[in-house]
Amino acid sequence: MPSHSNPTITTIAESAGVSIASVSRVLNGLPVRDATERKVLAAAQSLGYVPNSVARSLKSSRxxxxxxxxxxxxxxxxxxxxxxxxxxxxxxxxxxxxxxxxxxxxxxxxxxxxxxxxxxxxxxxxxxxxxxxxxxxxxxxxxxxxxxxxxxxxxxxxxxxxDSRTGVEMALRHLRDLGRRRIGFVNGPLDTVPGRSRDAAFRAGMRRWGMVLDEDLVHVGAFRRRTGAEATRALLAGDAAAHPDALLCANDLIALGALDVLRERGLRVPEEVAVVGMDDTDLAAASWPALTSVSLGSxxxxxxxxxxxxxxxxxxxxxxxxxxxxxxxSLHVRASTGGDRVADDGAAPR
Amino acid sequence: MPSHSNPTITTIAESAGVSIASVSRVLNGLPVRDATERKVLAAAQSLGYVPNSVARSLKSSRxxxxxxxxxxxxxxxxxxxxxxxxxxxxxxxxxxxxxxxxxxxxxxxxxxxxxxxxxxxxxxxxxxxxxxxxxxxxxxxxxxxxxxxxxxxxxxxxxxxxDSRTGVEMALRHLRDLGRRRIGFVNGPLDTVPGRSRDAAFRAGMRRWGMVLDEDLVHVGAFRRRTGAEATRALLAGDAAAHPDALLCANDLIALGALDVLRERGLRVPEEVAVVGMDDTDLAAASWPALTSVSLGSxxxxxxxxxxxxxxxxxxxxxxxxxxxxxxxSLHVRASTGGDRVADDGAAPR
Missing domain, CATH: 3.40.50.2300 (Response regulator)
Structure with missing residues (x-):
């Protein structure tokens, strides 16, 4: 039974059995669950609601x-x-x-x-x-x-x-095409969104390209340069035959730490160990060798x-x-996996 | 002659012979020229202005x-x-x-x-x-x-x-202490504030430390990596005896371009050419060799x-x-002038 004055949000909310916020969202065209939208619109119609008065008042307070x-x-x-x-x-x-x-x-x-x-x-x-x-x-x-x-x-x-899964797959395919099989993975904390998703992506990618995942080559630390250095020292500690021939690092800072230690040990990059970073930050092009990196399109x-x-x-x-x-x-191939050795121009700080 | 109602900003401005904005600034405690402040306060007093009513209304619209x-x-x-x-x-x-x-x-x-x-x-x-x-x-x-x-x-x-002058002086003193005398300078545009001030600082610093400024070793381009590469190629083009033994670069990107070309030419850094950047950005610690850089304390x-x-x-x-x-x-001495070769840990992107 329609009322004579335009109903308020509160009236509509009571009638629809939903929250006032939900009514406001529906009347302002914001996304809501389908069921909520149906209830609100039905209640608004039955109460004789004249659309857009709320939207108009919202608009005026922009x-x-x-x-x-x-x-x-x-x-x-x-x-x-x-x-x-x-x-x-x-x-x-x-x-x-x-x-x-x-x-x-x-x-x-x-x-x-x-x-x-x-x-x-x-x-x-x-x-x-x-x-x-x-x-x-x-x-x-x-x-x-x-x-x-x-x-x-x-x-x-x-x-x-x-889409970190596809990004990591691109990097692993690139390393496989370069003949690398012993792929190390250095990641950040597994209780963060990127840590967890990059871990899952690494495992899926190794399966996808038919490579054997050696848990001894997987290291977890922080998303920092120090973690890259520590993990690389640990990976190079044992028998030379067990060393990785490539490192996938879960961000560019970790990769910089890996490059530090490879350089310190006199190992040639990419000939002996190829290195890939993630996020393709400005640091990737600044490092030497310039770092191949997976861009997740930030x-x-x-x-x-x-x-x-x-x-x-x-x-x-x-x-x-x-x-x-x-x-x-996208994968940005640079010198750390044997790609283009010409430096990027980069941004223009001053 | 004081009026009976509190005078308006307009009345005070007319009486003081200054702009309305100046009156507003004085009454709100914002910085103004001494003379302006004196005129406004004198006019406000003679008109019987009750302080702070304007300030109070400003406060309410925070x-x-x-x-x-x-x-x-x-x-x-x-x-x-x-x-x-x-x-x-x-x-x-x-x-x-x-x-x-x-x-x-x-x-x-x-x-x-x-x-x-x-x-x-x-x-x-x-x-x-x-x-x-x-x-x-x-x-x-x-x-x-x-x-x-x-x-x-x-x-x-x-x-x-x-204080770019002192910053550049610190860098030039460091190079002089390393025995360098043929100092090249690669700068950005002279019609920008940093370009102009860094040029003046370089000239003053060379005088200050009693070094001979060779105009052939001064290059001006953009604050970009490409400028660093082009200037370094030009500086290495002529007679080897005329080459610089150190490069002061007006920002870190220019220095990265210089390092690219020195590496390409097989010149050892810092043994043959020492390199200093400016602004001490994250790129300085990421580069190899890590870059000595002047921080202007951003x-x-x-x-x-x-x-x-x-x-x-x-x-x-x-x-x-x-x-x-x-x-x-401050001057951050790193490997590009023979300083600490231990990498910084840097920030933590992920």
């Missing part, structure tokens, strides 16, 4: 700001994203608010909750872990959010993903996330389905 | 945001500043709004003017050039501004400076700028005098 939340400003992977996100937002007339959560889970959740204070029209976030609390906050968010980093299927927000992931968010902001009523974009990895 | 404007997000020097500025602001409860002006003078001025829209409570800016227009905008600014990069003496805002400059701005924001009424802070340079 901040022209978009927030980007990352774990650590010093991390070149996030910087590569930032470099792409900033100009895309700027061109669309948005200022960029930068959050650094210091790898603190509570701070990440605080950033998501803080959206309720309306200091930004939308948020791009790259969480260190995706917990049930994250998913609950994403469900409640009252402004569009794009997550960089894999979310479970069916999550309520737009999601930009890397720049592209940043650009795509910004575009997805702008689409939502430009037309909140369209396309309620959450979208998933997976960015292709 | 955004809890601080803006940081840089030329280029990809430049590691600015990133080093950003890494320090962000946590200092965050701890004080401010969000960071990041502007990238793309080395465009008009955009820089636009950022200064934009402060009038009250989207931020204060601004830290590192301009590429300091023009009369910049100084005029700084004079007009209605919120506290801190400039990173040398301003003319008597400028109306707080200023954090580098991290420290960022931190000091954030602190100066927070001081103003916390207590706008105190200390009207613009403050000048000069950050000390």
């Amino acid at each position: 901040t022209n700001q978009v927030a980007f939340a990352i774990e650590d400003i010093g991390n070149p992977v996030y910087l590569a994203m930032l470099r792409e996100i900033q100009p895309v937002l700027k061109q669309a007339g948005y200022r960029l608010v930068l959050h650094s959560t210091g790898a603190d889970l509570d701070e990440e959740l605080e950033v998501l909750r803080g959206l309720g204070q309306r200091y930004a029209d939308g948020l791009i976030i790259s969480p260190i872990r995706v917990t049930p609390e994250h998913l609950a906050e994403l469900e409640r968010a009252t402004a569009p959010v794009v997550v960089i980093g894999s979310l479970p299927d069916g999550s309520p927000v737009d999601n930009v993903r890397a 720049a592209e992931r940043g650009r795509r996330a910004a575009q997805l968010l702008l689409d939502r902001l430009a037309d909140p009523g369209s396309g309620r389905e959450p979208r998933v974009v997976t960015v292709e990895p | 955004t809890n945001q601080v803006a940081f404007a840089i030329e280029d997000i990809g430049n590691p020097v600015y990133l080093a500043m950003l890494r320090e500025i962000q946590p200092v602001l965050k701890q004080a409860g401010y969000r960071l709004v990041l502007h990238s002006t793309g080395a465009d003078l008009d955009e820089e001025l636009e950022v200064l003017r934009g402060l009038g829209q009250r989207y931020a409570d204060g601004l830290i800016i590192s301009p590429i050039r300091v023009t009369p227009e910049h100084l005029a905008e700084l004079e007009r600014a209605t919120a506290p501004v801190v400039v990173i990069g040398s301003l003319p003496d008597g400028s109306p805002v707080d200023n954090v400076r580098a 991290a420290e400059r960022g931190r000091r700028a954030a602190q100066l701005l927070l001081d103003r924001l916390a207590d706008p009424g105190s200390g009207r005098e613009p403050r000048v802070v000069t950050v000390e340079p």
Whole structure:
């Protein structure tokens, strides 16, 4: 039975049996579960809701700001994203608010909750872990959010993903084609998203290309140069016949540490040991020998996330389905595996 | 003759014969010229102005945001500043709004003017050039501004400076102590602030340490790796007796290009040619040989700028005098001049 005045969000929420935030999300065209959307629209219709009054009031309180939340400003992977996100937002007339959560889970959740204070029209976030609390906050968010980093299927927000499995496969295939068979793997912590996914990718890739995985050649430490050095010293400690003829390192800093020790031991790179890094940061081209590295497309992931968010902001009523974009990895072959020895030009600091 | 109602900013400005912006700055405790301050305070007093009503209204419209404007997000020097500025602001409860002006003078001025829209409570800016227009905008600014990069003496805002002259002197003294006398210098464009100041510093430093400056050993290009390679090829083209025995490079990328060509020519570093970079970016420790580099304290400059701005924001009424802070340079000696060959651990990307 339609009421005579336009119903409030609260009335619709009560009638639909969902939260006020869910009603707000549906009426503002933000992604929600299909079932929630159906309930809200049915309740709104039966109560005689005149569309867009809420959307209009939301529009009038625009901040022209978009927030980007990352774990650590010093991390070149996030910087590569930032470099792409900033100009895309700027061109669309948005200022960029930068959050650094210091790898603190509570701070990440605080950033998501803080959206309720309306200091930004939308948020791009790259969480260190995706917990049930994250998913609950994403469900409640009252402004569009794009997550960089894999979310479970069916999550309520737009999601930009890397494909570390394919990236690692490309590196292992390259090493196999160079005749390498004893592949060492030096990784960061397994309780982080990249540590776990790179470990899984290494194991899958070795199977995929029919190579024998020797657990003695797998080392886990931190995503730091010191881990690369320590792991390489350990790998070179035993019988020479058991040494690796190639090292896959889970980031470029680990690879730099490996190169340090190979140089110190007088082992030729790539003739005796080939080395591959990951993330293809500026350090890869700066090192000697220049480092072959797997790019997981951090720049592209940043650009795509910004575009997805702008689409939502430009037309909140369209396309309620959450979208998933997976960015292709690429392998940048340089001297550390016998590739191009001509140096990259790199960026232009001063 | 005092009026009965509290005078407006406009009345005070007319009476003092200064701009409305100047009155606003004085009443809000922002830095202004001494003479301006005296005129405004005299006019305010004679008109019976009750202090702080303006300041109070300003306070109520706080955004809890601080803006940081840089030329280029990809430049590691600015990133080093950003890494320090962000946590200092965050701890004080401010969000960071990041502007990238793309080395465009008009955009820089636009950022200064934009402060009038009250989207931020204060601004830290590192301009590429300091023009009369910049100084005029700084004079007009209605919120506290801190400039990173040398301003003319008597400028109306707080200023954090580098000391490239002392930094270059340290590098040249180090090379002289190593017995080097034919010092080459590869610089970026002379119409930029760092290009010009590094050129002047090189000339002063050579005089200071009593070394002969050979103009044939001075090359100017871009602040890029390619310039380092091209200049080094040119310097090695003629008679071997005329070759440099050391290269001072005006940033680390130029130095990487120099190392590329020295390696290509089979010249030993540092035995035949010692190489020094500037800015001490992450690339310096990543290169091989690891690069000796002059740090102009970009991290420290960022931190000091954030602190100066927070001081103003916390207590706008105190200390009207613009403050000048000069950050000390330091020389990081590594393998490219025969220093410590142990690799730095560096940051932790993943």
